[in-house]
Amino acid sequence: MELQFWEQIFDTTKIPQPARQQQPGTGMRMYPFKVLATETISGKALAADIHNAIPTEKVDGTCCYVTTYKGQPYLWARLDRRPSKQGEKKFRQFLHSLKDCKEFAWNIEEDFKPVPDTWIPAKDLEFSNGNPLPDENGHMPGWVPVEKNSKQYCWHSSVINYEAEIALVLKRHADPGLLEISPVPLSELLEQTLELIGTNINANPYGLGSKKHPVHLLVPHGAFEIKNPPTLKQNxxxxxxxxCSEGKVEGIVWHCHDGCLIKLHRHHLDLPWPLAETYLNSQPVVISFNRTKYECDFEPKSLFHHFSNLDGQRFDRLKDIKFDA
Known part of the structure; x- marks a missing residue:
């Protein structure tokens, strides 16, 4: 499953906000409105048969993709091609008018920053004359390969080992109510998208690891099905x-039978995120890491080495995982 453009379950409305030129400490521009959900289920959600979709936890991390590069399965980091300063200025002025973003006309060559030669666009982007077109937010989602020992993508690199061709994955254990961290062959993750979570991702909403011993993990999209979901009414x-304890999540993603993904973020209901305690970080977890299966030696400071030393251990909560000093 490649990167898809998630639709909202409810129709949304834009609430004007006080003008802010820049989000402090991020360099990211703030839009002059916030988006809130209405009580009406969107037509796209109904067309995708949302009532028979599978609800899953929306995990707060950064999106990744596994596909072939240099003849072997590789992890790819998400990299959106973004507007240049001049292009962003034109787009922001258009947004201030609160018109339909789809009416905005981009000049791809002049309005966008360059990207690395290895960059590939997301498959679901619309194309014109062989070139990808921006989405309604003015971005062109895409991917770049994560090289071994990459400095720019060091946290991505920490969860993969190309010699053994494995990735560190957090998923459901066979026992109900239990999580599992284990190495998974990259070949089994081909053409899947996953979420990278951990100490240095999105201010670490799950409380994983520490500055001295960072912990990062990959979570396949759709890995955590919601067992007791609410009805599809806003209230x-x-x-x-x-x-509900199961509701201490960033949001819900409904996986529809036609492949469509429908989402709802807490922010769209004007609810706070992150939370002091989340449903994910409060669940028990077991480490399953049979080191004898792998012929390569893991570097002593690597996550693979640390987790292999915890093989068979169980922790009462995901956030309780600690490595020896």
């Missing part, structure tokens, strides 16, 4: 987020 979903 029921709002109550589920606020009062």
């Amino acid at each position: 029921d979903i709002l109550s589920w987020f606020e009062s």
